[in-house]
Amino acid sequence: MIYIIGERKNTYRTIQDSYENNMLHLVGRLAPSNKLKRRTGAALQLQRELQWRQEVEKLVFPTFITKENIFKETPEMVFTKEHETLLKEGEKWIKTVAESCSITAALITTIVFAAAITVPGGSNQDTGIPVFTKKAAFTLFAIADAISLFSSTTALLVFLSILTARFAEQDFLVRLPRRLIIGLCTLLIATTAMIVAFSATLFLVFSQQKLWVLAPICAFALLPISFFFVLQFPLILDLLQSTYIFKFGKNDDENSKFVQNNIQFMFSK
Incomplete structure (x- = not known):
């Protein structure tokens, strides 16, 4: 969705929640089980999580990679804590x-x-x-x-x-x-x-x-x-x-067109 937004994605690069969590803090959270099960074995599930974090790091500003939230946690610390069990299983x-x-x-x-x-x-x-x-x-x-x-x-x-x-x-x-x-x-x-x-x-x-x-x-x-x-x-x-062969980003299917239309409608409001 961020790729489809295009020029407006700069807005999402700097956005934070009330706990001063940026996008990387949220990426550090463990994905739902229905998402993890798409990969074979815990090792590949952890690999996918790492690939997703690496991809989002390209979108945020460099200072956000090491920025702490109100709990004094960096995005890397959040990722390590959330994926501790998955790391052992992998x-x-x-x-x-x-x-x-x-x-x-x-x-x-x-x-x-x-x-x-x-x-x-x-x-x-x-x-x-x-x-x-x-x-x-x-x-x-x-x-x-x-x-x-x-x-x-x-x-x-x-x-x-x-x-x-x-x-x-x-x-x-x-x-x-x-x-x-x-x-x-x-x-x-x-x-x-x-x-x-x-x-x-x-x-x-x-x-x-x-x-x-x-x-x-x-x-x-x-x-x-x-x-x-x-x-x-x-x-x-x-x-x-x-x-x-992992890929993230814009897809040329009907779902991406549906998302793009809804985003355009949202910004038009």
Whole structure:
């Protein structure tokens, strides 16, 4: 509504209530539950609150950012007090996600590292070269296993960095969501690559040059990949949209036109 007002928005930059609260003091208050529930998890809810405060800071005069009300509270103090519970819930939520994913990443790292040492088919006792070196499926196995090992290790380190973070308010704005995005994406890559490596091993050891075996192997391999993608991709999408695609301001829909007409009517009075 402030953006739609246009030139008259300077009036709202300096307005205060009877307690000398400016716009930032009011922004510091916790949003209603029906507004918070639009975001997935307490961490993204706190992130949205921080984004809203950051957006309003662009509208008010710089002196209002640190100005106190009659209770000697700055806008930042009001925000911290109002969002104390949400901060704890956000920390708990993001730690739970990071702990669960770090266990999965550690398990994948262990599996693919063991698979890299004990290559399918074994090695030549004289030269030490793997028996299936010249097979295309073995090359696929080696590449997929390496990708899975590197990406799962990266995911594990990222999730550990989340668990050891300080969890300050400003960290929920970009730093922690960005780490969670990187961790989930690398974990998705690691899981997919692990399934591909396992499928290549099955084909090498049990197919006996029968190409029709590829069909059931590929069908079963798609199941865990599909389930993981369907279950985790919505969270990744929410994180991306909330962190990098958030928008405030004027919209070109019927609601903004309705608001604009009412504002014009109000000022005409």
